[in-house]
Amino acid sequence: MAKVFVTQHIGEAGVQTLREAGHDVIYRNETEPMTPAELQTAVRSAEGLVCLLTDRVDTAVLDVAPNLKMIANVAVGYDNIDVPAATERGILVSNTPDVLTETTADHAFALLLALARRIPEADAFMRAGKYEKFEMFPPLLGLDVYGKTLGIVGMGRIGAAVARRGALGFGMKVLYTANSEKTAVAQSLGAQKVSLPELLRQSDFVSINVPLTPETRHLFTLDTLRQMKPTACLINTARGPVVKEDDLLTALREGIIWGAALDVFEAEPQMTPGLADYHERLVVAPHLGSATGETREKMVETAVTNLIAGLAGNTPPNALNAEQLS
Ligand code: GLV
Numbered sequence: 001m002a003k004v005f006v007t008q009h010i011g012e013a014g015v016q017t018l019r020e021a022g023h024d025v026i027y028r029n030e031t032e033p034m035t036p037a038e039l040q041t042a043v044r045s046a047e048g049l050v051c052l053l054t055d056r057v058d059t060a061v062l063d064v065a066p067n068l069k070m071i072a073n074v075a076v077g078y079d080n081i082d083v084p085a086a087t088e089r090g091i092l093v094s095n096t097p098d099v100l101t102e103t104t105a106d107h108a109f110a111l112l113l114a115l116a117r118r119i120p121e122a123d124a125f126m127r128a129g130k131y132e133k134f135e136m137f138p139p140l141l142g143l144d145v146y147g148k149t150l151g152i153v154g155m156g157r158i159g160a161a162v163a164r165r166g167a168l169g170f171g172m173k174v175l176y177t178a179n180s181e182k183t184a185v186a187q188s189l190g191a192q193k194v195s196l197p198e199l200l201r202q203s204d205f206v207s208i209n210v211p212l213t214p215e216t217r218h219l220f221t222l223d224t225l226r227q228m229k230p231t232a233c234l235i236n237t238a239r240g241p242v243v244k245e246d247d248l249l250t251a252l253r254e255g256i257i258w259g260a261a262l263d264v265f266e267a268e269p270q271m272t273p274g275l276a277d278y279h280e281r282l283v284v285a286p287h288l289g290s291a292t293g294e295t296r297e298k299m300v301e302t303a304v305t306n307l308i309a310g311l312a313g314n315t316p317p318n319a320l321n322a323e324q325l326s
Contacts (some may be wrong), residue, residue, distance in 0.1 A: 002069070002311045004048035007034060007055045010074060014050070021308045022253035023048065037234040038063050048307050050074065054268075057081040062089055070155040070310035072303040076100055076158075076290075077239060078320060079212040087321045094318045097157060099288035099298040105161030108207055108237040109169075109287045115233050115283045116205075124279070143204070143231070143258065145170050151203030152176040153196065153219070154210030154238070160185045162207050167191065175199045200227040203207035205235060212239035222247040225256050233259045233281075237289045240265040245272035252282060263289050 001066065004018055016029045026042075028034070033054040034042065043049060043065040051057060053075040062068065062085055070092040073081060077182060078095045086093050114120060118140045150166035152159040155178040166172035167189040175190035176182065177199055185191050196219075206228060210216045220234065220243040228234070234257060236243055239273045245266045251257050259281030265271050268287060274320060275282070290299060306316035315322045 002047035003045055003067070004050065004311075006050040006306065007042070008052050009033075010050065010052075010300045011297070012301075013297065014304045017301070017304045017310065018050075023308075023311065028266055034304065043068065048072070049310050050303055050307060051080070053077060053080050055080060057086075059085045059325075062075040064092065064185060070094070070307055070316070072307040072310070074216060074299050074303040076104075077211055079239060081144055083320055084142040087324045089174050090325060092310045092316060092322065092325060093320045094310065094316045095320060096299040096306075099302050100295050101161050103292050103295040104158050104237055104289040105165055107185075107263060107285075107291075108158070108162045108209075108235055109165045110241040111237065111263060111283055111285065112205055112207070112233065113145060115235070115259050115261040115281065116145050117158045118281065120283055121279060121281075143233070144299055145172070145205070147171045147173075148204035148213040149173045149175060149202055152191075152210050152232065153199065153206060154178065154216075155182045155193075156189070156209060156211075158237070159207070159209035160274045162209060163189055163191055166205075172205075175203060198205065199226055200224065200232075201229075203232060204229065205233050208234070208236040208238045208242055210238055210242060217241050218244045220244060220248070222250060222256075225251040228257050230255060231258050232260065233257065235261045240268055245275060249274050249278060252278060252280075258281075261285075263287055 001022045001026055004023045004025045009029050009031045015025055017309045018025045040061055043061055047067045047069050049071045051073055059082055068091050072094050076097045078097050081093055083093050122140050150172040152163050155176040167174050174189050178192055178197050181193055248260055256273045261283040263285045264287055306318050309316040
């Protein structure tokens with residue numbers, strides 16, 4: 001039996017599974033993240049930690065948790081956890097890949113289509129009673145998606161799922177950047193690996209699917225955005241800080257790019273001042289990439305399965321640092 005701390009609301013099912021596995025669970029059933037000080041106090045005696053992407057698990061937390069053996073993040077991204085510091089302290093870390101891949105790709109495509117066909121603007125237009133006449137060239141003219149070029153920045157699991165939707169569903173030509181050649185996707189979709197400048201130069205829709213790392217932080221600045229076509233759209237369902245939001249706002253205002261769809265923000269849950277008041281060709285959503293009931297339940301189940309395995313001395317299926325620890 002281990003002492004497990006669950007930082008935020010994850011639903012009863014996951015907590016029950018942990019208890020049925022014999023663990024002594026302290027469940028903070030709240031939807032607000034804790035302050036750093038609160039988290040530091042809460043982890044003091046924990047051996048297992050279940051946390052969300054809004055919990056920053058840094059050295060200040062790790063240093064006051066001498067009994068901690070494992071951290072199970074209920075997210076695929078894990079930039080909220082200092083994994084090297086956890087590894088140094090012999091603490092396992094896991095994430096929840098795979099179960100959310102298709103759901104997140106659906107969302108990226110939903111945002112892409114909503115932006116290209118200006119659905120939120122159209123919705124607001126209708127509700128404001130502005131639809132007075134059919135026009136051949138209405139104020140809300142959109143962009144074609146079918147047959148266009150889709151640039152995937154980061155051809156990992158989610159990037160590949162977005163690429164499949166584009167190539168197979170919308171006849172799109174797919175370009176991608178990645179650290180290695182993705183032969184399977186390249187062969188099945190005819191996708192082509194290119195440099196980032198080449199991808200930006202050619203793509204009509206640029207989908208960001210990289211994790212947040214020191215290398216990808218502010219990958220999209222005014223300089224990057226200027227390399228895109230003025231008719232191109234940027235879709236970010238990865239992490240907010242990959243895009244410098246101030247620069248994006250400038251690019252939208254000045255017509256440097258056609259539009260943007262954002263599911264994630266630089267200082268979530270805040271948006272850069274100005275962005276919230278900007279409605280033209282800008283679609284925003286509150287970090288809903290994996291937010292379907294089915295998928296969120298699977299994410300919790302995955303995190304809990306990982307934690308139970310790790311606390312039992314087994315290698316968790318989605319361990320991020322098992323090899324370094326063994
Ligand atoms: C969501 O953003 C996740 O990383 O799972």
